[in-house]
Amino acid sequence: TQLLEQSPQFLSIQEGENLTVYCNSSSVFSSLQWYRQEPGEGPVLLVTVVTGGEVKKLKRLTFQFGDARKDSSLHITAAQTGDTGLYLCAGPGNDYKLSFGAGTTVTVRA
């Protein structure tokens, strides 16, 4: 099983601040996905990154896939209270099973 480690585990910031969460592995992934999960709901797909070095932007969210396709980061600019949630990265292993990181719980205070 290819493991995905996410850091930090918890992040609490003030509205308007920037934040970055990380997703790291010792294994190469063909692609990585990022999801956001709010309490009482299922995860929602934010983005898929496929190419090493790829950068994707989704409004205030910037996703980067490492050159070696072993790591990824999610940067949020000028965070809003609506960005609060559990951020999960996921990638398919060699066994074609999707593995999820443990997640980063982000709290944006008003």
Place this chain on the structure above:
Amino acid sequence: KAGVTQTPRYLIKTRGQQVTLSCSPISGHRSVSWYQQTPGQGLQFLFEYFSETQRNKGNFPGRFSGRQFSNSRSEMNVSTLELGDSALYLCASSLALGKYEQYFGPGTRLTVT
């Protein structure tokens, strides 16, 4: 397009009982996967179904089983429930096998007492 629906949303069962959870995927999605989410273990893959056949299975005991119907709807069953089975069970659909982008339902919260 309607999203993934799961029923029931909440369930309370007693140890030793069995439970069946239901999932309707997004229209046109043919692959359905099931996950267990707990605070301690996070999101763990249970199994994936495509064309009514189980294509992949996670590391769970045989008490956990599932099936998929010809309309792509899926059910999962847990027999002889244990306290540790208390979790959020999430169903996700994707367009096809090998398409890893998952579209999740709201989940079924199972509590075993």
